[in-house]
Amino acid sequence: MLIAPNDTAAPPDFPDDAFGDPFDLSRLPLPRQARGYAVQMLDTDRLLDRQSGELLPVRSTALDALFPSFVEAHAAATRWAVHHGLGPEAHNLAIVPAGYDDRLERHILIYGVLCAQP
Helix, strand or coil: CCCCCCCCCCCCCCCCCECECCCCHHHCCCCCCCCEEEEEECCCCEEECCCCCCEEECCCCCCCCCECCHHHHHHHHHHHHHHCCCCCCCCCEEEEEEEEECCCCEEEECCCCCCCCC
16 A cells, blocks of 8 residues: 555644654664654554555565654654544554664664553
């Protein structure tokens, strides 16, 4: 399911913090180096693939999940939520810093699997 970036359907209003507070990777004190922003389905190890628009497991070799900016990750998360008929309060997605391990050739969830409820 490819979600076109120029989808003409009018999406509901997704505020800047609909998927977590906006952040700048360069300013985060992270335990591991981040390479980009990823969209994670809470309570899972699944990330939004930039090419297919599907949520794939972090260990999938087909996964391409690193967005260069929070804004681009937010736009992709919004498209996914709208495509699935979910509004800003019901999508269960979060934008997170993510890395990539060149040796293992897989993405890294720096904060691990985030829970929907604390």
